[in-house]
Amino acid sequence: MRISLLSLFLLLISLNSFAQQSQSWSSFYEVGFLWNPALTARWNTWELSSTVRKEWTGFDNSPESGNISFQYPIVKRQTILSIGGYIDYDRVGPYSQRSVAGTIAYKIKPQLFGNRDDVLSIGGNLSLQNRRFDPTNSKAFDGINGDRNLLISESTSFSPSLSLGTYYMSVSDFYSFKSHYYFGISGNQLIPSKIDLGPVGALSNNTNITAHAGYRYFPRRSPYYIEPNIFINYSFTKAINVMANVRYERVNSYWFSAGVVSNGEIFGQIGLIFNDRSFLGKIVKDGVLRIGTKVDYQLGSLGQFAGMGYEAYVAYLFENE
Numbered sequence: 001m002r003i004s005l006l007s008l009f010l011l012l013i014s015l016n017s018f019a020q021q022s023q024s025w026s027s028f029y030e031v032g033f034l035w036n037p038a039l040t041a042r043w044n045t046w047e048l049s050s051t052v053r054k055e056w057t058g059f060d061n062s063p064e065s066g067n068i069s070f071q072y073p074i075v076k077r078q079t080i081l082s083i084g085g086y087i088d089y090d091r092v093g094p095y096s097q098r099s100v101a102g103t104i105a106y107k108i109k110p111q112l113f114g115n116r117d118d119v120l121s122i123g124g125n126l127s128l129q130n131r132r133f134d135p136t137n138s139k140a141f142d143g144i145n146g147d148r149n150l151l152i153s154e155s156t157s158f159s160p161s162l163s164l165g166t167y168y169m170s171v172s173d174f175y176s177f178k179s180h181y182y183f184g185i186s187g188n189q190l191i192p193s194k195i196d197l198g199p200v201g202a203l204s205n206n207t208n209i210t211a212h213a214g215y216r217y218f219p220r221r222s223p224y225y226i227e228p229n230i231f232i233n234y235s236f237t238k239a240i241n242v243m244a245n246v247r248y249e250r251v252n253s254y255w256f257s258a259g260v261v262s263n264g265e266i267f268g269q270i271g272l273i274f275n276d277r278s279f280l281g282k283i284v285k286d287g288v289l290r291i292g293t294k295v296d297y298q299l300g301s302l303g304q305f306a307g308m309g310y311e312a313y314v315a316y317l318f319e320n321e
Contacts, residue, residue: 029229030290030315031069033084033103035210036186037123038167040105041071041082043176049315056298058307063092079107079173082121094134095203099161101127107173117172125163125188131195132156133203159193161205177251179225183213208235224250252277252288267296271313287318 031049033039041047048070056062069086073079084103089096105123112118133155165186171178187209194204214229227247234240245259247269256270271292274280280289294311297303 029212029231030313031067031086032212033071033105033123033125034067034069034086034088035163035188036165036167036184036212037084037103037125037163038105038121038165038184038186040084040103040121040123041073041079042121042167042169042173044073044075044079044174045317045319046070046072047315047317049313051311051313053309053311055296055309056306057309058305061093062306063090065090073173078109079119081106082123094136096132096134098130099127101125101161105167109172112168113170115170117175118168118170119173121167123165123167125161125165127161127163128158129161129193129205130156130158131193131203131205133195155196157193157195160191161188161193162190163188164190165210177218177225179216179218181213181215183211185209185211206236208233210234223253224248255292264299264302265296265309266299267294267309269294269311284316287316290315290317 030047031051033042050066050068052064052066054062054064065088067086067088069084069088071082071084074081074083082105084105085101086103087098087100089098091097103123103125105121107119107121109118110120112120135154163186165184167182167184169180169182171180187207189205189207192204192206210231210233212229212231214227216225216227218225225248227249229245229247231243231245232240233242240262242262243259245257247255247257249255252273252275254270254272256268258266258268260266269292271290274284274289274291275287276285278284283289290313292313294313296309296311298306298309
């Protein structure tokens with residue numbers, strides 16, 4: 001019974017989180033354009049990628065999410081426009097959300113802060129969301145199979161969603177192997193929506209703001225970089241989430257990172273990079289294959305019940321000359 005009551009408590013927390021903001025920032029920030037559309041194809045490469053995430057594996061119907069996406073830069077001597085799109089899903093207990101979206105980013109060279117090759121990107125995201133609440137997927141108490149579904153009837157809604165963002169980095173999008181700093185901000189769920197839950201009220205998606213910043217440092221003549229970064233998500237319901245992360249990557253070889261989140265989560269990540277000089281060279285040809293995995297754990301007494309969380313990432317990148 002203790003486990004079941006705790007499961008219900010966590011379910012309510014998760015639903016509240018879903019109502020306030022989009023899914024948490026992935027530590028695989030290569031797909032950061034899902035949260036800030038100005039990050040669409042931030043480098044001079046097109047990318048096909050997918051991520052799958054599972055949280056709190058110690059509970060039934062624990063939160064899970066995933067996406068399939070693409071990003072493509074349109075280049076004429078310099079990148080002027082980037083486009084992207086994705087299909088994603090989020091689910092926690094009886095609540096699920098599926099989206100299909102398109103993104104676009106316009107880039108200019110403002111030459112700010114004494115940087116001659118910098119890039120300022122302004123982007124937008126327009127999506128269609130399908131939200132569903134199915135009480136048959138709820139599991140609150142052991143040994144009770146009665147009329148719990150009469151409390152809340154099944155409900156479905158379709159609604160549009162809009163995000164706008166801007167992003168700045170101090171180098172050209174052709175110079176990913178050069179030390180630089182960056183920062184960005186976006187507004188998400190600018191068209192609020194809600195799904196009716198009958199006698200218990202409604203579940204709403206509210207506008208939220210994300211901000212992130214970081215610095216990629218290449219020691220002189222070194223084939224690796226170190227990159228600390230921070231991400232902040234603030235909901236207009238006064239909910240805030242902060243993630244700090246440090247990443248080490250050896251160019252065209254591997255990467256690993258570790259971080260902490262203000263909700264008590266710690267995580268570690270590792271990934272491998274395969275190019276035409278690797279043993280997968282005949283498969284990837286002129287492109288690059290990136291495969292990574294992340295493991296996270298909730299600190300405190302919750303961790304012993306919630307268990308581990310996992311995330312996987314795979315992407316194929318190709319330079320657009």
